Amino acid sequence: MTRAVILLSGGLDSVTTLAIAKAAGYQCFALSFDYGQRHRAELDAVQRILAQFDDVKHKVIHLDLDQIGGSALTDKNIDVPVTPSSGIPITYVPARNTIFLSLALGWAEVLSADAIYIGVNAVDYSGYPDCRPEYIEAFQVLANLATKQGVEGKTITLETPLIDLSKAEIIKRGIELGVDYSLTVSCYAADDEGRACGVCDSCRLRAAGFADAKVNDPTIYT
Amino acid sequence: MTRAVILLSGGLDSVTTLAIAKAAGYQCFALSFDYGQRHRAELDAVQRILAQFDDVKHKVIHLDLDQIGGSALTDKNIDVPVTPSSGIPITYVPARNTIFLSLALGWAEVLSADAIYIGVNAVDYSGYPDCRPEYIEAFQVLANLATKQGVEGKTITLETPLIDLSKAEIIKRGIELGVDYSLTVSCYAADDEGRACGVCDSCRLRAAGFADAKVNDPTIYT
Numbered sequence: 001m002t003r004a005v006i007l008l009s010g011g012l013d014s015v016t017t018l019a020i021a022k023a024a025g026y027q028c029f030a031l032s033f034d035y036g037q038r039h040r041a042e043l044d045a046v047q048r049i050l051a052q053f054d055d056v057k058h059k060v061i062h063l064d065l066d067q068i069g070g071s072a073l074t075d076k077n078i079d080v081p082v083t084p085s086s087g088i089p090i091t092y093v094p095a096r097n098t099i100f101l102s103l104a105l106g107w108a109e110v111l112s113a114d115a116i117y118i119g120v121n122a123v124d125y126s127g128y129p130d131c132r133p134e135y136i137e138a139f140q141v142l143a144n145l146a147t148k149q150g151v152e153g154k155t156i157t158l159e160t161p162l163i164d165l166s167k168a169e170i171i172k173r174g175i176e177l178g179v180d181y182s183l184t185v186s187c188y189a190a191d192d193e194g195r196a197c198g199v200c201d202s203c204r205l206r207a208a209g210f211a212d213a214k215v216n217d218p219t220i221y222t
Numbered sequence: 223m224t225r226a227v228i229l230l231s232g233g234l235d236s237v238t239t240l241a242i243a244k245a246a247g248y249q250c251f252a253l254s255f256d257y258g259q260r261h262r263a264e265l266d267a268v269q270r271i272l273a274q275f276d277d278v279k280h281k282v283i284h285l286d287l288d289q290i291g292g293s294a295l296t297d298k299n300i301d302v303p304v305t306p307s308s309g310i311p312i313t314y315v316p317a318r319n320t321i322f323l324s325l326a327l328g329w330a331e332v333l334s335a336d337a338i339y340i341g342v343n344a345v346d347y348s349g350y351p352d353c354r355p356e357y358i359e360a361f362q363v364l365a366n367l368a369t370k371q372g373v374e375g376k377t378i379t380l381e382t383p384l385i386d387l388s389k390a391e392i393i394k395r396g397i398e399l400g401v402d403y404s405l406t407v408s409c410y411a412a413d414d415e416g417r418a419c420g421v422c423d424s425c426r427l428r429a430a431g432f433a434d435a436k437v438n439d440p441t442i443y444t
Binding site for chain 1: 321363
């Protein structure tokens with residue numbers, strides 16, 4: 001059985017991505033990060049989600065990204081915006097996907113995995129530079145050069161099954177695969193019980209997705 | 223004054239790289255990693271080295287790479303080889319340069335730095351895939367796409383001043399710039415006082431470099 005590493009934040013997109021990787025027949029190794037995120041409730045969500053999946057190995061890497069700073073998601077002194085902004089929002093965490101993918105790459109190398117799944121999306125997203133298709137293509141080139149596998153002519157493929165889907169399409173795909181979205185936490189400012197603020201960028205995109213998909217929104221709001 | 227982030231392990235190459243970045247006129251921000259390396263004495267070396275440089279900011283990021291495993295440098299159950307091997311040696315840490323460069327990239331983004339310096343070398347090196355010029359070129363492409371600066375059309379340039387130099391040439395360049403190599407620790411199995419084993423791959427390359435440069439080797443061996 002071929003192996004895949006799946007970046008699993010506990011949000012709607014990453015859980016759908018895990019379900020897609022399972023359905024594709026991979027032995028799944030989920031990777032989460034305890035990175036000093038203010039919405040740490042997403043890590044509790046990960047535990048509830050994994051209880052719904054058979055045979056998924058899980059690792060949580062501890063890496064406090066507030067050692068670098070520069071984001072409302074890791075710096076408690078910067079508020080999460082409650083209205084849409086133009087440009088790259090302050091919730092952007094500098095180089096976060098590059099950091100997470102590089103650690104996923106290291107684990108994939110140790111596991112001799114064939115694929116890394118990441119639930120980036122370039123349609124209903126917050127405008128982060130490291131969610132764009134050209135960024136993903138560049139990381140794929142790097143991954144082939146960075147590893148033992150690459151030197152030996154093997155490939156660790158970066159899989160981004162959500163990249164061209166709308167939020168509504170992602171939700172519909174997940175429901176087909178049996179994902180229970182009531183367990184997921186997307187909110188950037190979720191409270192300790194995982195209840196969503198309803199007003200941050202991530203909450204707005206999620207709520208619009210459920211509305212567009214004509215699916216009852218199971219999110220619990222504060 | 224333009225800013226640069228310099229990856230600083232405390233070894234011969236990275237200290238020479240810092241001296242080169244200083245000489246190029248950058249305001250230097252040195253970045254070290256406490257990553258569970260068995261040769262943790264290199265972090266003490268970093269402190270002694272920085273005392274020799276004026277006005278270098280320093281950050282140590284804590285990230286235990288034994289959370290991923292797969293290397294003699296982080297797994298105490300795998301011995302550091304004392305004889306040369308063919309292929310990629312077990313001292314290779316999966317995706318280490320990708321992980322370190324991604325965190326350097328995040329810090330560079332927060333600092334609005336123009337450059338990241340890394341002391342990789344593709345001549346007298348251990349055959350690690352992530353020291354090759356084609357790997358560095360791929361990370362440069364990624365860096366331009368991954369960041370706010372990239373989206374705004376600015377560049378964070380990856381500088382690799384040692385990549386084509388022999389170990390002897392690196393040593394001669396460092397001595398011109400006033401580097402005190404007695405303070406540096408290169409050994410993969412250095413003891414707590416920073417004394418070198420003399421037989422690991424890194425020690426062999428270093429000793430041969432001093433011999434070829436016809437410079438007295440200041441390394442303290444166990």
